[in-house]
Amino acid sequence: MDHAPTRSPRPVLDDLTRSLHTPLERIVVEHADLIEAVRRRVVTNDSVPSGSVAVAAFNSSI
Amino acid sequence: MTCRCDPPAVGGSCRRISQFVLKVHSRCDLSCDHCYVYQHADQTWRDRPVRMPPATVRAAARRIAEHAREHGLPVVHVVLHGGEPLLLGAAGLREVLAELRTTITPWARLDLRMQTNGVLLDEELCRLFVEYDVRVGVSFDGDRAANDRHRVFAHGGSSHDQVRRALALLRRPEHRASYAGILCTIDVRNDPDRVYEALVAESPPRVDLLLPHATWDDPPHRPGPEPTPYADWLGRLHRRWVDDGCPVSIRLFEALRPGGGGTEAFGLAPADVLVIEADGSWEQVDSLKTAYHGAADTGFDVFDHSVDEAARHPGVAVRQDGLAGLCATCRACPVVDRCGGGLYAHRWRTGSGFDNPSVYCPDLLRLIHTVDAHPPPTPAAQPTPHGSSAAPGSGWSAPSPVEALLDDLATGHGSASTLALLATTQLSITRALLAACRGRSGPTAAWELLVHLEQAVPEAVQAILEHPFVRPRLVRHLDSSTRPPGADAAVDPLPALAIAAAVRAGVPAALRVPVRAGAITLPTLGSLALPTWGRASR
Known part of the structure; x- marks a missing residue:
């Protein structure tokens, strides 16, 4: 049995290419989900509960 | 940092909550007739304090920090909410923000958000939000006719100009970092093209479109004979968005795409969110207020109960059970991983409780088909590195972008x-x-x-x-x-x-x-x- 921790899914290619057209000034806001996805994927010791919904990342209908 | 509890996947009791909605002010300066807080079944707001007292803010911040420390959370999201949070004023908000930053930041990265109607937003508040790195979402329903169909003052006057002024303030370069986006509740009587144009004109980083809250007891307004007016309305807006090259991120459409990740309203992923009312009560998600009086209650509060205790409430726990938490009809549905049964509150029916499909089920099914039929342009939809793509109806499905890249690299040396x-x-x-x-x-x-x-x-x-x-x-x-x-x-x-x-x-x-x-x-x-x-x- 593989006990290796599950790695976060890779960022979506389309999101990566699209973010490159966003100035640094706005990338933190406009691509917050991508930044979080990259951080989870690349930073090995920064895992979060897998699959949780970022409800508050942009306040939906809460 | 690791959690001290057992991982939930192996049957442990750990229920990590990373998202908290803080009801810092329980009254509002608008009188929107579609508001679930004041106009729907739940009326608990009548007994809440007008504003969250400093001692309650302090207790809430300590509970959140305690939870972050105990579970090793890398990030905690806190949304300042209401009522209308700006009614707290700049000084009151500064006190709340300082308390949250001081108490939580030593234990976790703090992502601060606010949802507001924008009416009272001014330069001083914008500077405060930039200073405390608060990202502000503004409720705005589109063009003047659409916005003022519901979003009006108690005297019936329009809020359109005030909200547009707030959005213009947030667009300024010095405030732009605090501009999170626009939250738009749709109404099928509005013109979807005019709503779309009005939203895009505000240059928001992101837009989310919400279905009006409804239940099987109080179904959504369906003005004509069409069986899926909400899917039709959103489908038209989706086509326009795709044809325009997706100029702005629209969360609803992105979440419904295969692998889109979902939101609270869609998908099967756990919704790890708790609400703290102005009196310090722990509550379940706010939208439950549309179901029945007291629907969001847990019986717990921040003074006597930890986050862990509130998270073990059955109503909170069931939201983290994914497919197992849905009714039999949804579990057997081929698109259940896409809609996730819809928003929890929209499943309510007296007698069977929440063990039903969404009252928007036919609309959601049709909308998913529309989203699939008209995907946004991606590298896969463009000519592949070999200059070819699968022909419609050829029996071959177009490769995903990643597959196309791997195919090209597998030739031995990738194309330029x-x-x-x-x-x-x-x-x-x-x-x-x-x-x-x-x-x-x-x-x-x-x-x-x-x-x-x-x-x-x-x-x-x-x-x-x-x-x-x-x-x-x-x-x-x-x-x-x-x-x-x-x-x-x-x-x-x-x-x-x-x-x-x-x-x-x-x-x-x-x-x-x-x-x-x-x-x-x-x-x-x-x-x-x-x-x-x-x-x-x-």
Whole structure:
């Protein structure tokens, strides 16, 4: 049995290419989900509960 | 950091909550007739204090910090909500924000958000939100006719001009970092094209479209004979959005795409969110207020009960059970992984409770088909590196972008366009890590310099970010486990990157740059040995 921790899914290619057209000034806001996805994927010791919904990342209908 | 509890996946009792909605003010200066707080079944607001007292804010912050510490949460999201949170005023909001930052930040990265109607937003408040790194979402339903169909003052007057003024304030360069987006509740009587144009005209970083709250007891308004008016309305807006090249992120459409990740309203992922009412009560998600009086109650409060205790409430726990928490009809549905049964509140029916499909079920099914039939343009939809794509009706499905890349690389040496795309994505990943570092330390002089240089001399910043040492430095800064023993945990790589970019761009700049191991290393330029200097050089 593989006990290796599950790695976060890779960022979506389309999101990566699209973010490159966003100035640094706005990338933190406009691509917050991508930044979080990259951080989870690349930073090995920064895992979060897998699959949780970022409800508050942009306040939906809460 | 690891959680002290058992992982939930192996049957432990751990229920980590990372998202908290703080009801800092329980009244509102608008009188929207579609508001679930005041106009729907639940009327508990009548017995709440008008504003959250400082002692309650302090207790809430301590509970959140305690939970973050106990479970090793890397990030905690807190949304200031109401009622209308701006009714607290700048001074009151500053007290709340300071308390949250002071209490929670030692234990987890704090992502602060606010949802507001925008009416009272002014420059002083915008400066406060930038200072405390609060990202503000504004409720706005589109063009004047659409917005004023519901979003009016108690005297019936329009709020359209006030909200547009707020959005214009947030668009200013000095406030833009605090502009999170627009939240639009749709009404099928409005013109979807005019709503779309009004939303895009405000240049929001993101838009989310909400279905009006409804239940099987109180079904949504369906003005004509069409069985799925909400899917038809949203489908028309979706087509317009796709045809325009998706000029703005629209969360509802992105969440419904295969693998879109979902939101609270869609998908099967756990909704790890709790609400703290103005009187300190722990509550379940707010939208439940549309179902029946007291639907969101847990019986717990921040003074006597921890987050863990509130999270074990059956109503909260069932929201984290994924497919197992849905009714039999939904579990057997082929698109259940896409809609996730819809918003929990929309499943309510007296007698069977929440064990039903969404009252919007036919609309959701049709909308998913529409989203699938008209996907946004992606590299897969464009000619592949070989200059071909699968013909419609040929029996072959078009390869995904990643498959197309792998196919091309598998030929032995990838085409120029494939290699360029790989390089592009690598640069994009480094930029995302740079932004993550900014998110960790907040706006700094180094970040501002990089932002300025990217606008003025973009090739200088790109050259720095493409240097092979840069990405490992950013990862090391974000991840304590990759830092060598004894290394200085406080070393921020951004000043060295900014100065290196400034030197390459020929732009005069002064920054305090940390000295590591007696040297300053400037990517693409070299190292400056400073054996006799302290921890920073200017």
